[in-house]
Amino acid sequence: MSHPVEQHPVTKTVERVDAREKARGETRYLADIPFPGRLFARVVRARIVRGEVVARNTPSLPEGYILVTADDIPAGGKNCVRMIEDDWPVFSEGTVRYYGEPLALLVGPDRATLAHLTEQCERAVEFRQQEAALTIEDALLCRGGAIHGTDNVYCDYQVVKGDPDGAMAGAARTIEGEYRTGFQEHVYIEPQSLVGTREEGRVTIYISTQCPFYVRKAVATALGLPQEEVVIIQTPTGGGFGGKEHYPDVLATTVAVALTRIDGPIELILDRMEDLEVTSKRHPSRVRYKAGLDEAGRISAFDVDIAFDGGAYESSSRVVLQRGMFSSNSVYEFPHVRVRGRAVATNSAPSDAFRGFGAPQGLFAAEMFLSRLAREIGVDDLDLRKDYLLQQGSTTMTGGRIHEEVKLPEMLEHVLRVSDYRRKREAYAAAARDNGANGTDGAASAKPLGGIGLALFKHGSAFTGSGEQEIIKARVRIRKRADGRPELLVSNVEIGQGVLTTFCKIVAQVLEIPYTDVVYDDHNTSHVPDSGPTCASRSVAVVGYLLQEAAKKLKGRLHEPGEFEVEQVYKHPEHLRWDAGTLSGDAYPSYSWGVNCIEVAVDPLTWEVDVRGVWTAYELGRAIDEEIVRGQIIGGAIQALGYAGLEKMENPEGRFLQRTMADYCIPTSLDYPGVDYALFDNPYPWGPFGAKGGGEVVFDGIGPAYAAAVQQAIGREVTRLPVTPEYISELVHEK
């Protein structure tokens, strides 16, 4: 690790406010909280991939058990899980779009009986099955008929910069490439969990979630209630990574409908197999590139066609897709660009948010295509990248400006130095040339094949475009309590990322008090204002800044008698422009930047990849707490290494083949080495103490760096994630 710049006091590490209680096993997650008289619930699911219910044949239920269906949705309510569109039903009314789609909810007092009854109910349903569409190609061909609309396209966007048609038509040469990525499952270690009940007559949901106000909106819509009449209380959340951004809404609405028939409390906790099978995953992607080169060999036109597999319902696919599109030029500036993006409907479980939110797919494709361009043009990989690097004042692909100083060149130099990249790259290339006579079929030598790869990338903090201003309109309050302590009233929640500590530190730093004097423990939607969801690398960058500004209003007033509150409302920085119709302007208020380098050794017999080193450098504005940021960097890298090489989820016939945690392997402590890191300070004027987002950029670059390293090791072009031994074997044996 290294600190190229002296630290600001706020960066100095403190003990996390929630760590000791968690380490002693005293923190009460949803399943640990006693709810006297608690009933249990299980979702009755369709055990087909696609079709129509012909007959339900519900068996008679023993006393004390009830079956809740779409018929129980009250007048004024709506059978939908409100996200962006209202297409995802709480309960299927007959149409089944994916394996495991909810048909009903069974509620009763005994878990074993419930499991047995659920199976009985599921077996009794008769279906008329239909041919399923399971890939992007299937979707675009409308295999089995359209699932969504008439063409299976949820959204079809285009971004144009300059004159891509003219530039492409005038190109002396064109080069193309196609890249694909697969599903990824979040595997938060705490499964999806909630308890629904009535307290003082109001529907009240205790839930493991990233976004309490999303749950409130969805429950209120399903029941036809004013939002204020629904109470959501976030419980300590055992990991999210995007998987508890929208999916909790899907479960909470089923329990909420049950609460129209009985008062509860009703507990719904998914078991792991169910969680793996039906919850949202990262969008699979297909990205096609075409670059036009002018006579001098410079890239004049850049044409990108992106398709994301959105699964059976839209959820937040359009926004994920937009981020994928805006990442498709990575950190490079080209004069003439067209990016088309489509999110398509398939008969897979709906895809949704996952750390990176579309960027990992776009950046993987972009970085791999840049490598191909360098090879085809015959220039050095790094030299090509340096030629097109964004810098302060550059025009982005959406016609926005890079407002901040771009520190990528010095970050890159740092990573090159600590990884010894240039020497190793050359040595591995020389070794490959020596092996050249034997090819890389592996039979000739049992010596591991070495490779080293790099990726450059950025991640926009906060909601896309003017989303912070027009959709979220975040509002925070700080209460000066009678005991003199400041209490934070915000809707952002702890999911492991450290926000309980970072927010307290920000406010304490302004007020010049110990961070342990700040209170931040109320996660009830009827007590706190809506400061937006916990996602999009926005908590520190956006809400943290509002807290800093609110705290300034409180400064010098902590000794005043009684209780009072100060408030701060989001205001979009004036220098930012965005046109949501044409997707043009500043796509994000700010960017965090990264450089990753990975060194691998590939076994020439088994094609297993051994990661020998991971070097990273980030510019996140300024770290609010170095150890917390470091935890994000290491954790993000290891999770992304899983995505890059290990984690495969397939559904060739509609049902996922990976059904347990033994089938779907996530990294263990033995799989990867430590992660080297460096932070580059570059305070951002609209972030708290200069901080920008850091939760997602730490995931984004690992995939392409890993693929680039494997690519060098095996001497074959890698165009897909995950890079499994099976895939490497396929590449190597391809003639």
Next chain:
Amino acid sequence: MKNEIRFSLNGKEETLPGDPRRRLIDVLREDFGLTSIKEGCGEGECGACSILVDGRVIDSCILPAGAVEDRTVETLESIRETERGEKIVQALTRGGGVQCGFCIPGMAVSIESLLRTNPRPDEHAIREGISGNLCRCTGYQQIVEGVAAIEHVEGDNS
């Protein structure tokens, strides 16, 4: 007449309540209120439900409760009250090893087991010692560093 099934739990002699075929995790969490034990997968893969049975790390989600007859069961609830347990808690707390925290109690139990047999483990031994505990947040490194910095605790290694 059925004999009672007796076992030692966190230093106390106990009688197993209910059906001995129930999962041990359910008995310990529901009947004894030992909620440091977490259920992450229910299939013996993730290690969040780790406990010690006769000093060995066991996933309590795949063990029938009756299997602990005449055995010694220890959970984090007793481990955390010992000197070494406190050092483990501090190692996790101070080094950035805790994020969402759901895997952490199981992790702490595995670390306790490791330190009993190997009071000064190197990095590889620590990584091996916690390899049955899946963590999706931290990437393990800060946990490993924290454990490596624990000073050896003299005394009972039974």
